[in-house]
Amino acid sequence: MSTSERLIESTRQLLWERGYVGTSPKAIQQLADAGQGSMYHHFSGKADLALAAIRRDVEQQRELAEEVLSAPGTALERISGYLLRERDVLRGCPVGRLAQDPDIIASPVLREPLEETFHWLRNRIAQVLTEGRQRGEFTREPDPAATAAVIVSVVQGGYVLARSADSTEPFDQAVTGALALLAAHC
Amino acid sequence: MSTSERLIESTRQLLWERGYVGTSPKAIQQLADAGQGSMYHHFSGKADLALAAIRRDVEQQRELAEEVLSAPGTALERISGYLLRERDVLRGCPVGRLAQDPDIIASPVLREPLEETFHWLRNRIAQVLTEGRQRGEFTREPDPAATAAVIVSVVQGGYVLARSADSTEPFDQAVTGALALLAAHC
């Protein structure tokens, strides 16, 4: 793996674990086994490197979501696939995590990938719900946009509860609870 | 207000805005208009001061929640009161925010107030739901514990989406969506 590549991957890992504010160039260099000069040759600074790392994060999250959401099956099954997907719950969401970082939110260029990703995800889930409605899968028809926001929020909020409790239990309760509420509409 | 008091309040504000990792003793002192020696006289260090601030945060959040959840009305109305309560959505939750802070989660003593608070909140909401069931307010009876986890997660996740979008819209969608799903059970 190239030095530039190692720097990006190390940054992804550290951003996930420690956030933007808590991640130093020095720590990135050590984890990537790259020198100071090397880092500043490939990237203009911490923010530039973070942007590259974030772009890769959101791309990956999007692929993971698309994989389950485009699977065959009913809307409920596909959303179930999203909610029950294998996750490293106690580590949290590498993308949602950044929403708490003041320097990320204060920077339009660093925040943009987050906004774009969650916007896409909500729309994608709303689309799945709309398809389900059109196929007559719901007896009570849930509002697609609002319900999609619920699904995504439950996952992001589930991470918060799980980390606070140092246990995956609240996350599991939240996703199965959301699934049960939705299933009652079928 | 006493110096000690000003230090705690300044810390609360900075923890909310910048998190634990992003908050320095120096910044706290400046905001509190207190000297270095003053801070280290009243508190043993950053962690000690943060603990005092966090304890005050969780106490306040609990009072705010109890106020709406103990109000008269049906279970749906009381939960609606919790979900629709006035919030500074773009600033996020002062307690949930800390769940993303690696140094908070790594410290049992700093994490404990978060765990305790969310544990209490989930139980309190589950209790409200159970009361509603006993009064026959639900035609389809939702699981209290799982549904309570959904309610709390939706709020915490709603903050994440709102901050990512720099807009309160996703938060509002999520809470109204959750309310609609729950209302369909009545």
Added chain:
DNA sequence: GTCTATATCGAGATAGAC
């Protein structure tokens, strides 16, 4: 209780040699 001095270390970068 509060102040100033001092100390150590890391953050975040720039400069120029190789």
Added chain:
DNA sequence: GTCTATCTCGATATAGAC
């Protein structure tokens, strides 16, 4: 492309005077 040197600040305290 990578390395080492250097720079300026801030983080996080401790010490001791007042």
